Amino acid sequence: MSAPTVDHRGPEFAGLARRVLEALKPVFGTAGPVVVYPSSGTGAWEAALVNTLSPGDRVLCFETGHFATLWRDMAESLGLEVEFVPGDWRHGASPEAAAQRLDADISHDIKAVCVVHNETSTGVTSRVPEIRAALDAAGHPALLLVDTVSSLGSIEYRHDDWGVDVTVTGSQKGLMLPPGLGFNAVSDKALTAARTSRLPKSYWEWGPILDANEAGFFPSTPATNLLYGLDEALLMLAEEGLEQVWARHARHAAATRAAVRGWGLEVLCADEREHSGSLTAVLLADGQDADAVRKIVLERFDMSLGTGLGRLAGKVFRIGHLGHFNDLTLAGTLAGVQMGLELAGIPVGRDGIAAALDHLRVD
Amino acid sequence: MSAPTVDHRGPEFAGLARRVLEALKPVFGTAGPVVVYPSSGTGAWEAALVNTLSPGDRVLCFETGHFATLWRDMAESLGLEVEFVPGDWRHGASPEAAAQRLDADISHDIKAVCVVHNETSTGVTSRVPEIRAALDAAGHPALLLVDTVSSLGSIEYRHDDWGVDVTVTGSQKGLMLPPGLGFNAVSDKALTAARTSRLPKSYWEWGPILDANEAGFFPSTPATNLLYGLDEALLMLAEEGLEQVWARHARHAAATRAAVRGWGLEVLCADEREHSGSLTAVLLADGQDADAVRKIVLERFDMSLGTGLGRLAGKVFRIGHLGHFNDLTLAGTLAGVQMGLELAGIPVGRDGIAAALDHLRVD
Amino acid sequence: MSAPTVDHRGPEFAGLARRVLEALKPVFGTAGPVVVYPSSGTGAWEAALVNTLSPGDRVLCFETGHFATLWRDMAESLGLEVEFVPGDWRHGASPEAAAQRLDADISHDIKAVCVVHNETSTGVTSRVPEIRAALDAAGHPALLLVDTVSSLGSIEYRHDDWGVDVTVTGSQKGLMLPPGLGFNAVSDKALTAARTSRLPKSYWEWGPILDANEAGFFPSTPATNLLYGLDEALLMLAEEGLEQVWARHARHAAATRAAVRGWGLEVLCADEREHSGSLTAVLLADGQDADAVRKIVLERFDMSLGTGLGRLAGKVFRIGHLGHFNDLTLAGTLAGVQMGLELAGIPVGRDGIAAALDHLRVD
Amino acid sequence: MSAPTVDHRGPEFAGLARRVLEALKPVFGTAGPVVVYPSSGTGAWEAALVNTLSPGDRVLCFETGHFATLWRDMAESLGLEVEFVPGDWRHGASPEAAAQRLDADISHDIKAVCVVHNETSTGVTSRVPEIRAALDAAGHPALLLVDTVSSLGSIEYRHDDWGVDVTVTGSQKGLMLPPGLGFNAVSDKALTAARTSRLPKSYWEWGPILDANEAGFFPSTPATNLLYGLDEALLMLAEEGLEQVWARHARHAAATRAAVRGWGLEVLCADEREHSGSLTAVLLADGQDADAVRKIVLERFDMSLGTGLGRLAGKVFRIGHLGHFNDLTLAGTLAGVQMGLELAGIPVGRDGIAAALDHLRVD
Structure with a gap:
């Protein structure tokens, strides 16, 4: 197209895309890939679930507040079985409760543990490393999925060091952009799980996106203007440190x-x-x-x-x-x-x- | 939040949202609702399919070019069975072929007919009213789903008059915005189909969005800045006519x-x-x-x-x-x-x- | 020119110019004309002096602070004789001192009284109506020139009601614009004085500007972008009241x-x-x-x-x-x-x- | 002031001002200073005249078109005596006519020669180096003042090499900015002339501006936003070459x-x-x-x-x-x-x- 909007198939855009995809990694604290969607953070929740899980899979969630409850609802809508640890909305996800449930799950029916890192409805930040420790102590193979919509770029967070498998976030909080981008940082273990996941997917599917990203492109039209803004926002974050x-x-x-x-x-x-x-x-x-x-x-x-x-x-x-x-x-x-x-x-x-x-x- | 981004739960935003949702209708040529997603047009393709269809449903598609082929691929990825009418990439969807396939489908296994109105890869515009006529002539109840990503707001299009059930589009062509919004205009018949559709869905689900839209809100964070831009773009379209x-x-x-x-x-x-x-x-x-x-x-x-x-x-x-x-x-x-x-x-x-x-x- | 900058000789710009020139009047509290220059407020000081005075004319100034002192220096540079009432930089222009000087000036050698309404260096606002009263009580015909660079659009000011002859201001304070526009609101008496004023002038000369303004034009290239901004700023002031x-x-x-x-x-x-x-x-x-x-x-x-x-x-x-x-x-x-x-x-x-x-x- | 506009007395602005004032020089082709005014190009015409000349001085102008005629009018308004070489508005300033007038002026009454380099009204570019040669051949000490409003940054121009004394321009043509800045590039000979010039001046006076510029400041409020734009425009010119x-x-x-x-x-x-x-x-x-x-x-x-x-x-x-x-x-x-x-x-x-x-x- 000769239209005035940015040509998202051209070399200039590809350079931007590659730069942004690389600069995102340290913000998540990962050496692995970050998938970017034109979507809200809610879309990125869905992406985390449909890429890794299959119909009827069991997931462990924690009632830490309003957004944790919404994520639970989404999991159920998508055909997953949710074990929901009750909470009083004044505490984060309980590592003790996690340990107990995971220890009890001898048959490893639980395929994923979902934690909202910073509950926007309560101002409570869950201790993700302690949830990770509970998984490790139990020798449990479940994936660890973490929502960082209101923490990434604001509150200490380390995807790789904390052994998180999918980190979910959006553009509108710590990245200081308008809403409209959703993100998944993805571990090797999550990529492996994606190969056998059977929830239907197309828009959210990591594989074709990661393939296209190699060359700086996207399989569907990216939100070009927000990506230009993201480029600047990442520079600002890097400058301040x-x-x-x-x-x-x-x-x-x-x-x-x-x-x-x-x-x-x-x-x-x-x-x-x-x-x-x-x-x-x-x-x-x-x-x-x-x-x-x-x-x-x-x-x-x-x-x-x-x-x-x-x-x-x-x-x-x-x-x-x-x-x-x-x-x-x-x-x-x-x-x-x-x-x-x-x-x-x-x-x-x-x-x-x-x-x-x-x-x-x-x- | 007291943060400087637009408060998408506040009264000012609700007024904008209601105005935009109303002003979109004449652009699609519909009196019915239009659903807006933070997504690309590709996301809106997926929304059209997952809201109306169930696993294994048969859909009729036409090989009019690159984007029609991608939509076919998506339908298959989501677990639908696609009957793909071959084409030479120099013609639109053939009303004659449509008539033949629909007539032959005595058991009404075909649940939807998917047409790309304007094939961006070929510069060919399909004659949607003639596809509608083929459906009517056959007395066939399949839904009519139409992609207007590169036609809406540029080429004559009439959702209601042409009997379309779901019209799919994006923000970045005729609406003259950056990419980042996907749209579904939805007929009553499509809403009825949504009630029994069994493809898993949460982010794309029309029901909760339409409910929240009543009050000018969205169930997940909307792409606020693009909606402000859309408000202006719709005004420009209305002014020119x-x-x-x-x-x-x-x-x-x-x-x-x-x-x-x-x-x-x-x-x-x-x-x-x-x-x-x-x-x-x-x-x-x-x-x-x-x-x-x-x-x-x-x-x-x-x-x-x-x-x-x-x-x-x-x-x-x-x-x-x-x-x-x-x-x-x-x-x-x-x-x-x-x-x-x-x-x-x-x-x-x-x-x-x-x-x-x-x-x-x-x- | 077919260049992309605003065509300041075209009908669209003329409409803007007439609207802005009209909307400026109530902000100054005048029914008379307001002259707009591409200049700083300092330029508008010079305009006030060279349009109304002749070489060797005597003017009465008050040492209310740094900016009053600069205006005094300018008057001297331009060949005027300044009577400078000393001050302690903590008070405004003294109506009592004004009365005394004007009463003493039986031969009416003083041709203008210059007052800085709001001294930006001290945060002191002179009582302009009381200076006017001193002139009236003395039956003195001197012009009253007032600098409102940091008061217009912020602090109560009334050009006509207070009997001011030239009000000087700039764009960058109460008008909430970047610096780059200077203004003179001009009384009939000032216009009359301009006819016999003999200080050399061309750029600042009111006559050709007022003539061109009738049709919405300017004799030299106006600062088009600032005038567009001024149009909006005046609307904002009018909306708030x-x-x-x-x-x-x-x-x-x-x-x-x-x-x-x-x-x-x-x-x-x-x-x-x-x-x-x-x-x-x-x-x-x-x-x-x-x-x-x-x-x-x-x-x-x-x-x-x-x-x-x-x-x-x-x-x-x-x-x-x-x-x-x-x-x-x-x-x-x-x-x-x-x-x-x-x-x-x-x-x-x-x-x-x-x-x-x-x-x-x-x- | 703690106001949100740029603080033109602060260190950040001083850095910008010094960078811009330095980067302007090669655009004029000079190693000498360039004075920047909040004004139109017309203001910069006046600056060139009032800084170098005295009441009654004789200047040589050429009737090359509309703008040359306006500059002539300005010189007369300011009290100068203009010798106006007639022209047909299809040719530039005639080096032959210049030579003839300068040769005839044995008593060196002509104090300045004014040439419009590129007549915006006619699309004719005067041959400034040949005018310079005429001055040199006549051994005439008159200053050479050149208007480059529509040529600087577009058409070859060399202040120093061509022996120009004052080059006048504005921001809105070759510098690709909105109107609102006027410029004078000034030779040593012009600075010397300024010391004895007797036309009244304050706003336009080079001396205090050049003094303040040393530290990156201006004696009156500069047009800060345009200076930021100028910084970028100069970078663009330098990048293209x-x-x-x-x-x-x-x-x-x-x-x-x-x-x-x-x-x-x-x-x-x-x-x-x-x-x-x-x-x-x-x-x-x-x-x-x-x-x-x-x-x-x-x-x-x-x-x-x-x-x-x-x-x-x-x-x-x-x-x-x-x-x-x-x-x-x-x-x-x-x-x-x-x-x-x-x-x-x-x-x-x-x-x-x-x-x-x-x-x-x-x-």
Whole structure:
């Protein structure tokens, strides 16, 4: 085509594609391939399942929050049998529960363990290495599939070192792009599983994509503009340095928790080892209406706080601190929350933002 | 989230989504719903199949070119049985062959007829209304699924009037956006079929999307930026008027064919009723190398012509004339082709562009 | 020219130009013409002088700060005689001093009074209506020329009601554009003076510009892209409403002063009637280094505070709060200043930002 | 200021400013300084005059077209005495006439010679080196001031080698930016003249600007965004190479003249040594209406041709081929002109564009 859009079959685009596919690897912490789809992160969930599993396969999931529940639902829709470890939405996936289920599965019916690394609905980060350790301790061959939609590029994550088989993510959080790209980082073991997987697939099938990627192409039209944006975003991440990016998010998360405690409120995440670096969910007391706070903050300060999803509706609001975010943006965000809480009739005083600034100034 | 990307759960986005979903309908020529995916057009092919069909179902496809062949391959990958009407890649889907196959299918084993409206690899536009007539004449209940990736918004198309059940398209051609959105316009009959379809599905499933769309939302993260762009593109189409857009493309296509004939070359499309409004494939003589022409045009004039795909490799090049395109862009494009042909040692004289300008000036 | 830049002699541009020239008037508070130059605000200073005055003419200026001093220097360079009322850089132009000088000028040698409405170097806003009253009380025919570079579109200003003859401004502050446009709003009296003015002029001459503007054109190439931007900026101002814009700035200025006082520091502006709505200069104590604070804030928080200009070097830093600015941006800005002061060894405690938030929340 | 616009007093901007001011020099062909103004090219005309001349000084100008006449008018407005060598608007400044006037000026009353290098109204390029030779042959000390608004960065030009004292240009032609920047390249002799020049000046005064530029700053607010754009434009020019840019324009100009002759029409420029590389003016026969052609081309093909200015009104139209322009854009442009001429009832046949393509293909 001589049309003005980027020619995704031409040499210029192929150079970009190869560069991007290579530069993605260190962000996932892998030496293996990363598959890129024009899709949401939800599409990349589906890709992880249909490439590795067969109808009726058993998968182990953890009820860590709203998104873990949605992934469970998807697995069932696709014809898989899900063993769902119940949870209270304040903790990550339990390594102890994982160990128990895997030890009990002597016949190795469980083909995959699905973990949401950072639950966007709760601000809880699961301890993936400990889940891996549970698999290893049990000598269990199940694949480890991990959703990193709201952690990759924000919170420490290591696909290879942690022995993950498929890492799922999207473009719109830590990669600082608009939504529209889904990703699968894929281990050798996952590629082997793909050879015998029998769930029907075509669009999501890794094989033809990886083959075409060799030459810098894609079997179906790629989302060219987002790939150009990704090229720049990966450069920015590399310039700041991944460890620095993780540290920045951890620091902002700590300052945010200092503010929440300064307000006399509770952080939803109940385990000090599992605080999220990319967002903080704030749990209000009985009788307090989180959505009323959100409404006031939106109307008065034009800032959109995350709503409580699923069973947390009305009880929590969520403060995001990921992507392009510096100390003063965080200070402005926390100022908006503090004023909004007061305006909603929740007396929080002046200590919240003061504590956050003490943290940011000193740390 | 308080992050700077568009909040796709907020009221502002919901207003946009509802407006876009409504404004899409006239472009497809339908009063029914249009489903939008973050995906390529290929994803929308898969959506059309998995929502309506069940494992082992028989579908009737036509070998009209490269993309029809890819769609056939997809159907097979998903576990469908494909009856593939052979073709010479110079004609559209044959209404006569369709009639014959449908008449012969007394037991109604064929569950869907798949037609690529405008074959991007050949510049041939199938006569969809005549396929519909064949179905009707046979009294056959099969669904009619039509790919309009390179025709919608460029070439006359009428989902409802032509009795199409699922119309598939993408964002990157007639809708003048970057790639990244896939679409399904869906008839009542298709919705009914979806209720009993048994191909596994989750990401592509129409039901939850249509339910969420009622309130202006999506079950998984939408490609927000492309939806904002779509809002503007639909406004532009509406301002120019769909009939005017179709006429403009037809006029540019006629001028392009005048140039091809002025050069003493052959238009690949062999049926006057089936010339594409959005692109023209030019067939070279034996011993002439289309890729050599393309290479010269790219290097000397920085213009990327479409390559010959599949069995047409090296034999044709393709001139696109869709999207943002005016008379002078076309004239420049044809001038580049004319000079490139001469430089490649294919003597074409001066009559090609002259004939095209005569057409553009008078018509 | 068929080049792709905007054709500034074509009908499309003429429509834009007429619309912009009309929409500028209410922003200045005038029914008369506004002249637009491709220039900085400094160029518009020169335009005001060379269009109205003759070599050797006497003008009355006030030493309100750095920019008033620069304007004085310009007048002298152009061959005018300047009577410069001394000042302490903490007050606006003194109506009392003006009255005294004008009363004393029985022979009406003073041809123009020049006032900087909002001194960007000090954050002091002169009381222009009281200067007008002094002229009227003295029955003095001098022109009143007012610089509104950092006030127009931010702080209450009324060219006609206040009897101003030439209002000077630029594009880069309240009009929220990049720098590159200079403006003169011109009274009938100023136009009359222009007829006999003898300072040499060509580029700045109002007459040919006003003549060409009638048809939507300019005698020399206009800064087309900035005029397109101006069209949008004027629409934004009109949508919010000028009174609302003024109120927003006044509210942010008051919150900023609350913070400064909460830190135990001094606002440079010494008269409650003269606080600037668009910026606040903070005066440090002897021995404290304002530039050290600025350096820390830039390095640690990537925020650029205004430096102390001229005689204020090292003693003040300036906090801007104009243009696109909302409550949370201000809160972030003040948080950065508070942390920067502490880090620079100026102990300011927690009361500054707390006081600002109290103000923003309640007001 | 903490405002979001670029801080033009900060270290980042200073780095940009120094880089741009250095990179401008080779484009002018000078080792000396280049002064940049927020202004149109017309402003830079005024700067050249007021910095070097005194009231009543005599300057020698040439009536080469509309813009030369406007510059003459400006000189008179500023109080200079102009000797205006008459011309027919089809030739450049006459070296013979220059020699004659300079030889006759035994008392050296002429203080400056003003030449428009490329007359945008006629498409004629004056032979500046021959004017220089005339000055040298006469042993005349007058300054040589040259307008390169529509030639710099498009047509061969060498400030130092050609002994020019002030080169005037703007941002909107060969520098491929929006209008809004004016430039003066300045010789040592011009700087010396500036010390004794007595025309009043402040905004345009070179001295304070050159002083501030040393440190990367400007005495009044610079047009920051255009300077960022200039940084990129200068990189693009350097990448293509100035000689290559000149050759590209010359080649497009030759192809355009081939088209004009193929149409049986006349190029306005009457001297083969003086054809412009950046635009071509086409002279119609008596009874033919150039503005009717322009109107048709604008309405039918959305292309804006240059109008006949001043005494050429209605008799010529102008085809621009400068800045971002490739072979196919030129072909499209010429196709639009050819069709427009036919539609206007001026029968031009098919040989025009054919001749242009022959030229572009072979050369």
